[in-house]
Amino acid sequence: MTRHLAIVPAYNEAGAIAGTIADIRKHSDFDVLVVDDGSTDGTAARAAAEGAVVLRHPFNLGIGGAVQSGYQYALERGYDVAVQVDGDGQHDARHIPDLLQHLRTNRDLNMVTGSRFLQTVGETYRSSASRRVGIRIFSAILSRITGRRITDPTSGFRMVDARGIELFARDYPHDYPEVEAVLLLHFHKLEGAELPVRMRERASGVSSINAQRSAYYMVKVLLAILVGLMRARPAVEAGDKAPVTAEHTI
Amino acid sequence: MDTRIQIVAIVVTAGLFATVFELVRRRALMERYALLWLFSSALLLALAVWRNLLETISSAVGIYYAPSALFVIAFGFVLILLLHFSLTVSRLSDQNKVLAQYVGLLREHLKQQGIDLPPEPGEESETDEPAKEPAVVSGTKPRD
Numbered sequence: 001m002t003r004h005l006a007i008v009p010a011y012n013e014a015g016a017i018a019g020t021i022a023d024i025r026k027h028s029d030f031d032v033l034v035v036d037d038g039s040t041d042g043t044a045a046r047a048a049a050e051g052a053v054v055l056r057h058p059f060n061l062g063i064g065g066a067v068q069s070g071y072q073y074a075l076e077r078g079y080d081v082a083v084q085v086d087g088d089g090q091h092d093a094r095h096i097p098d099l100l101q102h103l104r105t106n107r108d109l110n111m112v113t114g115s116r117f118l119q120t121v122g123e124t125y126r127s128s129a130s131r132r133v134g135i136r137i138f139s140a141i142l143s144r145i146t147g148r149r150i151t152d153p154t155s156g157f158r159m160v161d162a163r164g165i166e167l168f169a170r171d172y173p174h175d176y177p178e179v180e181a182v183l184l185l186h187f188h189k190l191e192g193a194e195l196p197v198r199m200r201e202r203a204s205g206v207s208s209i210n211a212q213r214s215a216y217y218m219v220k221v222l223l224a225i226l227v228g229l230m231r232a233r234p235a236v237e238a239g240d241k242a243p244v245t246a247e248h249t250i
Numbered sequence: 251m252d253t254r255i256q257i258v259a260i261v262v263t264a265g266l267f268a269t270v271f272e273l274v275r276r277r278a279l280m281e282r283y284a285l286l287w288l289f290s291s292a293l294l295l296a297l298a299v300w301r302n303l304l305e306t307i308s309s310a311v312g313i314y315y316a317p318s319a320l321f322v323i324a325f326g327f328v329l330i331l332l333l334h335f336s337l338t339v340s341r342l343s344d345q346n347k348v349l350a351q352y353v354g355l356l357r358e359h360l361k362q363q364g365i366d367l368p369p370e371p372g373e374e375s376e377t378d379e380p381a382k383e384p385a386v387v388s389g390t391k392p393r394d
C-alpha cells in the first residue's frame with residue numbers, strides 16, 4: 001500500500017481552505033496536510049476543523065518555505081507520493097487521479113505537473129497579457145535547458161514520487177520556486193512531464209503576484225535561472241558540508 | 251599636504267576607532283563582526299597619522315591629491331563591510347527559515363501526542379484548541 005499526501009500551502013486563505021480540503025477528499029484518497037504559512041485569519045483553525053493535519057509556521061516564510069515544510073513532513077512520515085495543491089482552490093482536485101495515474105504508469109517519471117496551456121481545446125486559462133508573455137519566455141528558456149517541452153513553468157500543481165520528495169525536502173528554492181524547482185529537478189537528473197489540467201479562478205484571497213509586480217517577478221526569476229545554471233552543486237548531497245551553519249563566514 | 255585636512259582625518263578616524271573599540275568593550279558589538287571594523291578603522295587612522303605612507307601609496311597608484319587616497323581606501327572598506335552584512339543577512343534568513351519550518355514540524359509532533367502547546371507569541375491560541383474560548387495573551391488584543 002503506497003501512501004499519498006496532498007500538500008496544501010495556505011496563507012490567509014480562511015475563506016477557501018475548507019473547500020479546497022473537501023475537494024481533495026472528494027476526488028482522491030490522499031492524506032491532506034495544510035501548511036499554514038503564518039496566517040492571521042484563522043486558516044489553521046478552519047483546516048484543523050476539516051480534519052486536515054496542520055503545520056503552522058510562526059511567521060510567514062513565503063510559498064517556497066511553506067511547500068518545503070510539506071515535503072519535509074512527507075519525507076519524515078515516509079510518503080511515496082506527494083501532490084501540491086494551492087490553498088486558494090485554484091487547482092482542481094479532479095485532476096489528482098490523472099496525475100497519479102500518469103506517475104504510476106511511467107515509472108521513469110519523478111514529477112508530473114498540471115499545465116494550463118497544454119490543452120488547446122475548450123477555453124484557455126485567462127491571465128493578463130504581461131503574465132502570458134512572461135510565461136512564454138520562461139517556457140522557451142526552460143524547454144531549451146531541460147530538453148523537454150515545458151508549457152506551464154509557473155504551475156504549482158505538481159505531483160512527485162519519493163525521490164522528488166527527498167530532493168525538495170532537502171533543497172527548495174526560496175522566492176518564486178515553481179520555475180526554479182523545474183531546473184533543480186533537471187540538475188538532479190530526475191524526469192518530469194506535464195499533463196493538461198483546468199485551473200479555476202481564485203475562490204477568495206489575493207494572488208501573491210499582481211500585474212505591477214510581473215516585470216519585477218520576471219527579472220528575478222530570469223536571474224534565478226541564470227544563477228541556477230552556474231551553480232555547480234544545487235543541493236547538498238549526503239556527506240557534504242551542512243547547508244546552514246552558525247560558523248562565521250568571510 | 252594641507253595640515254588642516256590631516257587633522258580632520260585624524261580626528262574622524264580616531265573617533266571611529268574609539269567608537270568601535272568601546273562598542274566591543276561593552277559587548278554591544280560581537281567580536282566576530284567587529285574585527286573588520288577594528289581593522290579598517292585602525293588602518294585608516296594609521297594612514298591619517300603617517301603622512302608619508304599615504305603619499306607613497308597615492309603616488310604609486312597615480313592619485314595626485316593624497317587625502318583622496320584615504321577616501322578611496324575608506325570606500326573600499328565600506329564596500330567590503332556591506333558585502334559582509336549581505337552575507338550575514340542571507341545566512342541568518344536561511345537559518346531563520348530552517349528554524350521556522352522545524353518549529354512547525356515540532357508543534358505538529360507534539361499535537362499528535364496530545365501535548366498542550368503554549369499559545370504563540372502575539373497570537374490567540376485558537377489554532378491549537380478550536381473548541382475552547384480563545385485565550386488572550388496578556389498585553390495583546392484578540393483579533394478576528
